[in-house]
Amino acid sequence: MTKETVFSNARIVLEDRIVDGTLVIRDGKIAAIGEGATRGGEDVEGDYIIPGLVELHTDHLETHYSPRPGLRWNAISAIQSHDAQIISSGITTVFDCLRLGSDEDGGFENGEMRAIADAFETARAEDRLRADHRIHLRCEVSAADVMEQFEDFREDDQVGLASLMDHAPGQRQFQTMDQYILYYKEKRGLSDEAFEKFIRRRVEASEKYSAEHRRQIAEVCTARGVTIASHDDATLDHVEEAKTFGVRLAEFPTSVAAADASHEAGMSVLMGAPNVVRGRSHSGNIAAKSLAERGVLDVLSSDYVPFSLIQAPFILAEDEGVMSLPQAIKLVTATPARTVGLDDRGRIAEGLKADLVRVRRKSGVPVVRSVWRSGERVA
Secondary structure: OOOEEEEEEEEEEOOOOEEEEEEEEEOOEEEEEEEOOOOOOEEOOOOEEEEOEEEEEEOOHHHHHOOOOOOOOOHHHHHHHHHHHHHHOOEEEEEEEEEEOOOOOOOOOOOHHHHHHHHHHHHHHOOOOOOEEEEEEEEEOOOOOHHHHHHHHOOOOOEEEEEEEOOOOOEOOEOOHHHHHHHHHHHHOOOHHHHHHHHHHHHHHHHHHHHHHHHHHHHHHHHHOOEEEEEOOOOHHHHHHHHHOOOOEEEOOOOHHHHHHHHHOOOEEEEEHHHHHHOOOOOOOOOHHHHHHHOOOOEEEOEOOOOHHHHHHHHHHHHOOOOOHHHHHHOOOHHHHHHOOOOOOOOOOOOOEOOEEEEEOOOOOOEEEEEEEOOEEOO
16 A cells, blocks of 8 residues: 655755755655645645755764763663664664774773674664664774674674774874873873873884784775775875775865865765864864865764754854755765765655655754654654
8 A cells, every 4th residue: 555745835955956845755765856835745834854864973872882981781772762862863874883992991892892783683673773773883903802803793784884993192083192192191190101101002002903904804894895984084195095995985084185185086075063063173183164165075974962963064054154055965965875885865856765854944953853764754
């Protein structure tokens, strides 16, 4: 039996323009887009209808699974809590980050990330989830045990994205020791002597493991069709290295030169939506807005605040005037979807999945009124 829903009096955000009119969804897919006023159906009162947001990099699940240092919450409960916040932010497809590779932050035990992945499979089988959840492996390539943990996911079809990360001091995210001291020495309350030993261990581990682990992970991902991301690239050498590994997503480049080169090489340059909302990077690196003004910002990620993903495009378009609203919405829908090979979503076009969000934004923070996934209302 055919199931049809009609939205009238809508501002429909397409890839290249906004259409004032009617949207028809049928059997979970977009069936028709019409311009002009019509009667009948659900009157959305002039609100925007945009594609469901596609989130490629969020570690927000960790705050639900480990809400206090050393404390672990029930995995299914944590996933459901996370899912509720994701879907109410208009995110219909999400790549949840799972950390691989132990470090001196305490982190997670071997097997914990695999257990969370198993919990996702259970939650999906029991129809507990409203968003489409997939896995993004955050691989700390300088960690001695990253390959051991990676083995837990070598054949997992939930994995669609893997990032090659190295947080050793003096490079990438932490190009200056001022940043590193703030992030590690002061935060941990380390003495000068203890901090020097800490730095030495991290640098030695990076020199020993990073290059080989990058190569091994990239080879497996390439063979399995998993999208590879670089992380915190700072120099042209970093970008050249990323190109040799077939990287398609350049996450959080820390210099304008690296962002320019990544974009020119055909990689999608990703920056944090919180960076846009706050007007600056929390770690003192480049501002996302400046990359948008240069035309080299391709994707936004909510990173650590899910709702920032719906808020940031309106800031860029309607508050800052950096780009049009359709261009800004592409940063959180069509481009991230294409980057990871999901061509069935991220756009409002006939035949695509009816993943949709009704948004009202008269001023300030937008309001997510309703969310549909595959034509079913989920929020």
